[in-house]
Amino acid sequence: MNPIISSMFISNLALGTIIVAASYHWFLAWVGLELNTLAIIPMLAKQHHPRATEAATKYFIIQATASSIILLSSVINAWHTGTWDITQLTSHPTPTLLTIALAMKLGLAPMHFWLPEVMQGINTSTALIMTTWQKLPPMTLLYLTTHQLPTMVVLLLAVLSVLIGGWSAKSQTQMRKIMAYSSIAHLGWMLTALSLSQNLLLFTLFIYILMTSSMFLVLISSMSKTSKDLGQLWSTSPAITSISMITLISLGGLPPLIGFLPKWLILSELTNNHLTSMAVILALSSLLSLMFYMRLTYTTTLTISPNTTNSMMKWRFKLTKPLNMVPMITSLLTLSPLLPLISP
DSSP: OOHHHHHHHHHHHHHHHHHHHHOOBHHHHHHHHHHHHHHHHHHHTTTOSHHHHHHHHHHHHHHHHHHHHHHHHHHHHHHHHSOOBTTOOOSSHHHHHHHHHHHHHHTOTTSOTHHHHHHHHSOHHHHHHHHTGGGHHHHHHHHHTTTTSOHHHHHHHHHHHHHHHHHHGGGOOBHHHHHHHHHHHHHHHHHHHHHHOHHHHHHHHHHHHHHHHHHHHHHHHHTOOBHHHHHTGGGTOHHHHHHHHHHHHHHHTOTTSTTHHHHHHHHHHHHHTTOHHHHHHHHHHHHHHHHHHHHHHHHHHTTOTTSOOSSOOOOOOOOSSOOOOHHHHHHHHHTGGGHHHHOO
């Protein structure tokens, strides 16, 4: 893609997110969402093969449907209240419709079926945008309307997302699908944080973007598409192999890495609010995610040279664009001692 055209699409992505974040009128928020959607569709289909075209078509249909439901809910709310203010959701069906529409946009379970297929049909760089930047506009609307959303519906979507995200990734070998299901599971934790504290939601979202970006940078720099590619990563870059191990363990939520902090704080808040059963369900469900993260960690780092592999070696080019990820990985390690200051 031409760099000028690519920069124009990226600018429109940023503009759409800024419009959503700065608006208190439902129509302006809808315009921002549509601008964001229309800007990323050419980026999804830029590879010119059937899988990319299929991914762009699926993404457009899902996003257009979700935007229509958002517009419908805002019209119903304006009909009953006489205002288009985002924070004034007083009509009964409006909060539920809005929650379902935003869950569809984010890819939350049970409206998650489009996300792994779209992720598999696009390249890794666009998948990075899909799992990080594209989560910001719907999360902004959830943040603005958190006090009006139905708590039971939000917690139900959160539990389903953590369960399905962890269970479905166990049988996957394609890294983009694994990261898609990882995104679904982490979004479940974010919805749980949303029902507890807005500041906790922002902290969980920031840590998720940090860890996911780090893992995708590893995949982009090593040109890895499957777990088998990660198993042979040591032959091209031992340093990136170590970085990928730290990132995968952090995504799994093991201490003392930074991925442990949001989960620990969310479980602590659930316990303090006398939602012990919810905390137990989420803690047990996270073991499913931890299983495939540990499997990837074993494949990546515990089968390295001089041990021999049982699979046929694939042809690998040497890294031509090495990435300096030391600052990102350092932040994963050094933020953990701040746990006593962050915890309530």
